[in-house]
Amino acid sequence: NAGVTQTPKFRVLKTGQSMTLLCAQDMNHEYMYWYRQDPGMGLRLIHYSVGEGTTAKGEVPDGYNVSRLKKQNFLLGLESAAPSQTSVYFCASSVGQYTYNEQFFGPGTRLTVL
């Protein structure tokens, strides 16, 4: 099993550009999450999904959109990138109810917005 994979690993955008980050998991997990991590800080939840076709807002959802059309994929979109969105983005998944504490994380995507 590859676990949780993220595409791309690195990306540089100009202000106002758009992009989509792809997260894929092959563990048949129900729950998926998108976090951002800024220097010296813990992870902050952007959006999450408790199943195919469902999404919900996390702690810092503004400026981001997500979609979960397939159970194994969770996409994070930036419609108009801003320098404040420069961060490392992590995707995670968990089996589902009663196992939400153990989230499996991908390797991260380092995004720089100029």
Place this chain on the structure above:
Amino acid sequence: GESVGLHLPTLSVQEGDNSIINCAYSNSASDYFIWYKQESGKGPQFIIDIRSNMDKRQGQRVTVLLNKTVKHLSLQIAATQPGDSAVYFCAENKESNDYKLSFGAGTTVTVRA
């Protein structure tokens, strides 16, 4: 407000010694407290969790202690090894918040040879 935080941002430990990483929380309504480890350039990795009605839980070389009286959580690592060098995060969640994890800022542990 509701938050989870760590006492010290850095900890230096001699190889073979025991490590103690501390965390203070303010939300007494949390259902679980969790520890994650993040190695350089990688995503966080689950270590251990403890339910709010427990005081202690042990895993392989790790022990988590929960003191609800002073709202304090600690992670003890026995016989610290070079591979334990990482950033450690405490997190909490509660059923009424869909069990979403709320992370603290992290403690960087450096193991000295």
